[in-house]
Amino acid sequence: MSAGNIRLYSYWRSSAAYRVRIALNLKGLPFETMPVHLLQDGGQQHTPEFNDLNPQELVPVLMHGNRILRQSMSIIEYLDETWPTPPLMPATARERQRVRAIAQMIACDIHPLNNLRVLQFMDKTWNVPQAERDTWTRHWIKVGLDAVEDTLCDNPSTGDFCDGEQPTLADCCLVPQVFNAERFGVDMAPYRTIRRIVQNCLAMDEFKAARPENQPDAPAPGGN
Structure with missing residues (x-):
């Protein structure tokens, strides 16, 4: 599948977003970072606009085309299943x-x-x-x-x-x-x-x- 347009809603210090950045890089997938500052303005994750992307009001959120993907662990497994090389899971x-x-x-x-x-x-x-x-x-x-x-x-x-x-x-x-x-x-x-x-x-x-x-x-x- 083509990588297409991948956007990662992220905060620089979020360890969950950090996980997904590593996985994207290991897969060689280019992506655009969409910053969500978790401290400014009372937390930008609490805005109505971000709530529409993730009702949990947490980062990361990955947009793959029009697909909205949430939860870092499931995002990484999605990446691994969609682009299986190099694999992020062992063979057995x-x-x-x-x-x-x-x-x-x-x-x-x-x-x-x-x-x-x-x-x-x-x-x-x-x-x-x-x-x-x-x-x-x-x-x-x-x-x-x-x-x-x-x-x-x-x-x-x-x-x-x-x-x-x-x-x-x-x-x-x-x-x-x-x-x-x-x-x-x-x-x-x-x-x-x-x-x-x-x-x-x-x-x-x-x-x-x-x-x-x-x-x-x-x-x-x-x-x-």
Whole structure:
């Protein structure tokens, strides 16, 4: 299928959008970034115009022609099924299950607990101080990464990447989560395997181009 017109509604620091940028780059698919600033004007994701695209008022949203695609994990699987080369999933059912499990450990169990809307609720509804919100975030990232590291280390399926010698859906999820961990000051020293895999990923141009600081809506250093 032709790539046609692909637009990604994204926020430079959104880890979910970051996942999709990596997948698009790995597939070699050109796309236009449509910035949605999650903090300005009370959050541009809450505008009626964006609500029409995604009633959840979350990024990313991918437009492929007239198709509206939501939820980063399903967007990535759509890309992989529509443009199967290079594959983002392994060849066997057992290995595909392992890749999905690692990806969901991050996307379903770590990321939702340190998502912007959760932290904003803690701030605006419960008046939780910034230091305590940061402690909450670091705690749940660490709990999750402990499990991911244990899953990856010394496993014969782990190679240069989470599964084997080519990036998969799991790597698309891992790299943005490590970005978040470092942003919140999580000590990454204990995560030997994770750090090695992320280093391998970030050596690739496709991952470099997807980095938050390289996005068109990224602010000058020190901005939001």
